[in-house]
Amino acid sequence: GDSVTQMEGPVTLSEEAFLTINCTYTATGYPSLFWYVQYPGEGLQLLLKATKADDKGSNKGFEATYRKETTSFHLEKGSVQVSDSAVYFCALMDSSYKLIFGSGTRLLVRP
Amino acid sequence: DVKVTQSSRYLVKRTGEKVFLECVQDMDHENMFWYRQDPGLGLRLIYFSYDVKMKEKGDIPEGYSVSREKKERFSLILESASTNQTSMYLCASSFGSGPRRGYTFGSGTRLTVV
Numbered sequence: 001g002d003s004v005t006q007m008e009g010p011v012t013l014s015e016e017a018f019l020t021i022n023c024t025y026t027a028t029g030y031p032s033l034f035w036y037v038q039y040p041g042e043g044l045q046l047l048l049k050a051t052k053a054d055d056k057g058s059n060k061g062f063e064a065t066y067r068k069e070t071t072s073f074h075l076e077k078g079s080v081q082v083s084d085s086a087v088y089f090c091a092l093m094d095s096s097y098k099l100i101f102g103s104g105t106r107l108l109v110r111p
Numbered sequence: 112d113v114k115v116t117q118s119s120r121y122l123v124k125r126t127g128e129k130v131f132l133e134c135v136q137d138m139d140h141e142n143m144f145w146y147r148q149d150p151g152l153g154l155r156l157i158y159f160s161y162d163v164k165m166k167e168k169g170d171i172p173e174g175y176s177v178s179r180e181k182k183e184r185f186s187l188i189l190e191s192a193s194t195n196q197t198s199m200y201l202c203a204s205s206f207g208s209g210p211r212r213g214y215t216f217g218s219g220t221r222l223t224v225v
Contacts, residue, residue: 034213043115043201043216044154089153091213097142097161097205098169099214103153 002027006090006102013080013109021075021105023064023090031092033057033066033073034099038087047075047088085109114138117202117217124224130189132220134202141207143185144214145169145177148199160185161207192224 007022025033032051036044048057053068062077073090090102118133136143142161146154146169156169158177166177174196178186185204189196199221203214 032213036213036216043218044203044214045216046213049213093213097207098144098156098159099203101154103151 002031002092002094002100004090004092004100004102006088006105008103009087009106011105011107013107015082015109015111016079017109019075019077019080019084019107021088021090021107023073023075023102025071025073025090025092027071027092027094029095030068031094033064034091034093035062035064035073035075036089036091036101038089038104040086044089080107080109082109082111115202115204115215115217117200117220119220120218122220122222124189124192124222126193126224128189128192128224130192130222130224132187132189132200132202132222134185134187134217135183136185136204136215137183138204138215139182140204140215141182142205143179144203144205145175145185145187146201146203147171148201148219154201157187189222192222194224196222197224198222 003026034049035047037047048059050057050066056065087104089104091099115136144159145157160179176188202217205214
């Protein structure tokens with residue numbers, strides 16, 4: 001079945017460092033891909049999405065590009081802030097409109 | 112502001128109790144979902160519904176049931192709560208078809224079963 005694999009955390013960075021969180025997927029066809037963020041004590045918020053190959057999703061300085069050839073959707077940000085500390089989930093939407101999530105990656109940004 | 116509202120942020124229940132977790136959305140979404148979130152396991156789908164009075168089992172339905180009598184409301188029921196059901200429960204909703212816009216999530220209910 002469809003699945004999502006993302007790098008284990010926690011990822012600890014200093015403020016203004018470059019961020020990459022890896023995400024790869026296994027799916028039949030070409031699913032839509034998403035990144036969600038969960039701040040402490042809250043539910044998940046949609047961060048960005050891409051619906052077809054080579055699409056780039058972006059929001060709040062975060063970017064991810066849908067790479068069909070490597071089945072990847074890595075999350076990047078050029079300069080992280082303390083306020084970016086959260087758990088990040090990569091997900092795909094299957095053909096029956098269900099979201100399948102990775103296990104999440106905790107990001108800790110130190111001042 | 113459109114939203115998904117879960118009735119409780121924190122709940123403490125005793126083993127064996129029947130527990131109801133309520134979720135209401137105001138976006139006229141067809142699809143609604145219940146997940147549980149546990150450290151290291153990510154989000155696991157319990158049940159989902161594509162329409163009123165319809166329900167489908169997700170990946171971990173054992174020990175749970177659901178009710179969807181109205182389009183905007185999707186309830187998760189723990190028939191007889193057990194300590195291994197201590198978890199964060201997240202409700203979500205989405206449009207039924209067309210562009211895949213992802214889900215809108217509620218803030219979650221942290222349930223502790225003692």
